[in-house]
Amino acid sequence: MLKLSCGRTLYYGKGDVLVYRTYAGPLETPPIPESTFSESRNVIFAHNVKFAVSGESLLTSFTEGDNRQIVATDSMKNFILRHAASFDGSTTEGLLAFLAERFLAAYPHIDRVELSADRIPFESLVVPGPGGYMNNDLVYRRSHNDHASAGMEIVRGPSFGAEIASHWCGLSELQLIKISGSSFAGFIRDEYTTLPEAHDRPLFIFLDLLWRYEDPEDALRPERGRYVPAEQVRDIAHNVFYEFATPSIQYLIWLIGQRLLTRFPQLAEVRFESNNRTWETIVEPKGGDAPGVFTEPRPPFGFQGFSMTKDDLLAVRDEAAEAQA
Numbered sequence: 001m002l003k004l005s006c007g008r009t010l011y012y013g014k015g016d017v018l019v020y021r022t023y024a025g026p027l028e029t030p031p032i033p034e035s036t037f038s039e040s041r042n043v044i045f046a047h048n049v050k051f052a053v054s055g056e057s058l059l060t061s062f063t064e065g066d067n068r069q070i071v072a073t074d075s076m077k078n079f080i081l082r083h084a085a086s087f088d089g090s091t092t093e094g095l096l097a098f099l100a101e102r103f104l105a106a107y108p109h110i111d112r113v114e115l116s117a118d119r120i121p122f123e124s125l126v127v128p129g130p131g132g133y134m135n136n137d138l139v140y141r142r143s144h145n146d147h148a149s150a151g152m153e154i155v156r157g158p159s160f161g162a163e164i165a166s167h168w169c170g171l172s173e174l175q176l177i178k179i180s181g182s183s184f185a186g187f188i189r190d191e192y193t194t195l196p197e198a199h200d201r202p203l204f205i206f207l208d209l210l211w212r213y214e215d216p217e218d219a220l221r222p223e224r225g226r227y228v229p230a231e232q233v234r235d236i237a238h239n240v241f242y243e244f245a246t247p248s249i250q251y252l253i254w255l256i257g258q259r260l261l262t263r264f265p266q267l268a269e270v271r272f273e274s275n276n277r278t279w280e281t282i283v284e285p286k287g288g289d290a291p292g293v294f295t296e297p298r299p300p301f302g303f304q305g306f307s308m309t310k311d312d313l314l315a316v317r318d319e320a321a322e323a324q325a
């Protein structure tokens with residue numbers, strides 16, 4: 001939330017700026033056991049960008065109708081689109097920092113930029129090649145599945161350079177169903193309780209995952225080998241879901257967070273927002289892989305929010321050490 005030094009909220013900007021950049025820099029990241037992802041050629045590097053600015057100099061545009069310091073939001077959109085052409089990085093975070101820095105350099109009276117982007121995923125497709133099936137780099141399929149996202153606030157620093165005041169990175173709208181191996185039982189039963197205990201429910205969750213780096217430069221400079229790609233976060237989430245029988249979404253999230261913080265010690269924090277979409281059972285399966293019939297649950301839907309830091313890993317290690325002693 002953009003604020004002036006007096007604490008007053010002040011911002012304006014443009015949303016839904018669709019930037020379809022082709023041939024951004026290729027991204028390479030160290031592999032992890034849970035994922036086949038370790039590189040992207042970034043042939044299509046597409047984003048939906050939201051861009052807002054703030055600064056003391058803009059106050060009179062609100063209080064007096066004085067437009068002399070206003071950069072029109074239409075011009076902001078053009079600025080984003082034109083400068084996207086000269087971005088030579090390979091990550092969403094890098095693109096945002098680059099655009100904000102260029103903007104602050106171009107307009108010295110503006111001293112804060114808050115911007116975010118949802119990556120628009122285009123998946124590569126396989127075609128028959130001389131040595132077997134291969135990914136082609138001409139035709140892509142637009143995906144409406146989960147996607148990477150990022151946001152940051154960039155402020156003009158003391159030496160007129162730009163500084164990251166805050167940042168977050170994310171994977172949005174992940175939807176996972178585990179058809180067996182999830183329970184929900186042992187919760188409070190009182191006069192308000194109608195939900196039966198479930199010992200094996202088809203657990204469908206919507207999940208947004210957010211993370212923050214200890215050093216945001218790791219997100220901007222993937223050549224350091226410490227960039228956390230949303231694809232690997234996605235794959236950790238489904239692997240943990242696959243590996244563990246869980247008593248609740250709350251505990252599933254905790255397990256995913258443990259794995260993320262273990263795999264990526266460069267992160268300071270991970271955060272979750274989940275939604276319970278457990279399928280409603282119409283015909284109960286009679287065990288094993290017997291057929292069942294389910295349908296979409298009816299609203300309202302439950303949700304969970306949780307954040308974790310490295311201290312949570314230490315707490316678990318301490319508990320394990322105590323148990324061993």
Ligand SMILES: O=c1[nH]c(=O)c2[nH]c(=O)[nH]c2[nH]1
Pocket residue numbers: 184195247248249250276302
């Ligand atoms: O995993 C769950 N956590 C809850 O808190 C909850 N509440 C509920 O009705 N179903 C579930 N499932």
